[in-house]
Amino acid sequence: MALIAVAADKGAPGVTTTAVALAALWPRRALLAEIDPAGGDLVYRSVTENGRPPDPTTGILSLAATARRGVVAEQLWDHAQRLSGGLDVLVGLANSDQAAGLTGQWGALGRAFAELAQSPHPEVAADVLADCGRLDAGSPVHALLPHASVLLLVTRSSPEQIAHVRDRAAALHNKLHGGQRGTAQLALPQIGVVLVADPQRGERVATQVNEMLIASGTGSRVVGLLAEDPVGAEQLAGRRRGRLDRSLLVRSARRVVADLHQVYRGELAPSGSGATGAQPAPPPGAQRPPAPQGAPPPAGYAPPPGYAPPPGYGQPPPGYGAPPPGQGQQPAGYGPPHAAPQGPPWRPGDGAAGGAG
Ligand SMILES: Nc1ncnc2c1ncn2[C@@H]1O[C@H](COP(=O)(O)OP(=O)(O)OP(=O)(O)O)[C@@H](O)[C@H]1O
Numbered sequence: 001m002a003l004i005a006v007a008a009d010k011g012a013p014g015v016t017t018t019a020v021a022l023a024a025l026w027p028r029r030a031l032l033a034e035i036d037p038a039g040g041d042l043v044y045r046s047v048t049e050n051g052r053p054p055d056p057t058t059g060i061l062s063l064a065a066t067a068r069r070g071v072v073a074e075q076l077w078d079h080a081q082r083l084s085g086g087l088d089v090l091v092g093l094a095n096s097d098q099a100a101g102l103t104g105q106w107g108a109l110g111r112a113f114a115e116l117a118q119s120p121h122p123e124v125a126a127d128v129l130a131d132c133g134r135l136d137a138g139s140p141v142h143a144l145l146p147h148a149s150v151l152l153l154v155t156r157s158s159p160e161q162i163a164h165v166r167d168r169a170a171a172l173h174n175k176l177h178g179g180q181r182g183t184a185q186l187a188l189p190q191i192g193v194v195l196v197a198d199p200q201r202g203e204r205v206a207t208q209v210n211e212m213l214i215a216s217g218t219g220s221r222v223v224g225l226l227a228e229d230p231v232g233a234e235q236l237a238g239r240r241r242g243r244l245d246r247s248l249l250v251r252s253a254r255r256v257v258a259d260l261h262q263v264y265r266g267e268l269a270p271s272g273s274g275a276t277g278a279q280p281a282p283p284p285g286a287q288r289p290p291a292p293q294g295a296p297p298p299a300g301y302a303p304p305p306g307y308a309p310p311p312g313y314g315q316p317p318p319g320y321g322a323p324p325p326g327q328g329q330q331p332a333g334y335g336p337p338h339a340a341p342q343g344p345p346w347r348p349g350d351g352a353a354g355g356a357g
């Protein structure tokens with residue numbers, strides 16, 4: 001199990017939306033941590049299982065108040081709230097001013113998240129998906145990243161946004177991995193790009209973006225393709241009614257979850273499987289996928305066979321909650337996690353597993 005950081009370079013490409021969708025569809029217990037230093041949005045976009053908006057003072061803010069005494073992984077649950085549909089969240093700070101309360105504590109927060117993910121106690125263990133907001137050079141979240149197993153950079157598909165994410169991925173690769181390919185192949189966090197694109201042209205764009213990421217020596221690649229679906233995004237944010245489970249957004253998010261578990265099968269393996277989470281190198285016998293030193297990154301974005309073209313990526317997730325009648329404000333997609341990621345496996349031999357860095 002792992003800490004998965006979700007972030008953007010600039011703009012608002014849909015980090016929160018992506019993090020919420022992935023966490024809601026995650027195949028194991030997941031904790032969504034809204035650690036965007038600029039402030040969170042979940043209190044405005046969701047309701048708890050009691051039908052009320054989340055309490056903004058219980059979450060990262062209450063954690064920050066205790067952080068000076070140290071952050072203990074098991075105690076993270078004391079600050080979590082359960083949303084309607086079952087997703088557990090640590091709601092974010094109200095604004096960037098409150099981030100001062102966490103000054104110097106971001107590394108400890110990352111360590112606590114990683115410890116929670118790797119806890120040997122099943123009653124507390126959970127994957128942590130962290131909405132990190134924008135990772136510009138001054139973001140304090142950089143201190144948390146070494147504790148993550150996977151860093152997902154979310155981007156839209158315009159040329160300028162692609163250029164920005166390429167540069168950010170390269171900078172992060174250099175900062176986190178030293179930019180040396182041999183060790184970087186095994187170094188954590190693995191950096192992947194989640195492309196939010198028009199489903200009609202998503203695969204073509206993903207292939208082009210992937211080629212550019214590789215040619216630029218960013219140490220990253222496209223690991224997921226999320227549908228650009230304004231209606232689905234509005235539904236997920238509780239601002240619009242409709243069958244969220246049928247939306248392109250949710251269908252594509254489900255495929256992204258499956259693809260992530262294929263690409264990062266070593267990093268995201270369940271606890272007790274022998275995989276190691278945020279460790280720099282796999283111990284003998286661990287299920288970290290082989291990544292030969294100096295091996296080139298995979299050539300080209302390789303969608304798995306059957307990667308569904310429009311009108312939808314994949315099938316609607318079973319059990320993904322539709323809004324209860326009469327609850328238009330309900331964040332309808334926060335459905336119970338399904339049993340296991342499904343969908344066609346990532347194409348063998350594409351070198352993705354463990355080779356994204
Ligand atoms: N996959 C998507 N398709 C279409 N629109 C989307 C998608 N994801 C998000 N959006 C829309 O983009 C806007 C920003 O979304 P979101 O808040 O998730 O972005 P963000 O990157 O977290 O932004 P911020 O930096 O402000 O926190 C919202 O209006 C949302 O509805």
Ligand SMILES: [Mg+2]
Binds near residue numbers: 015
């Ligand atoms: Mg956000």
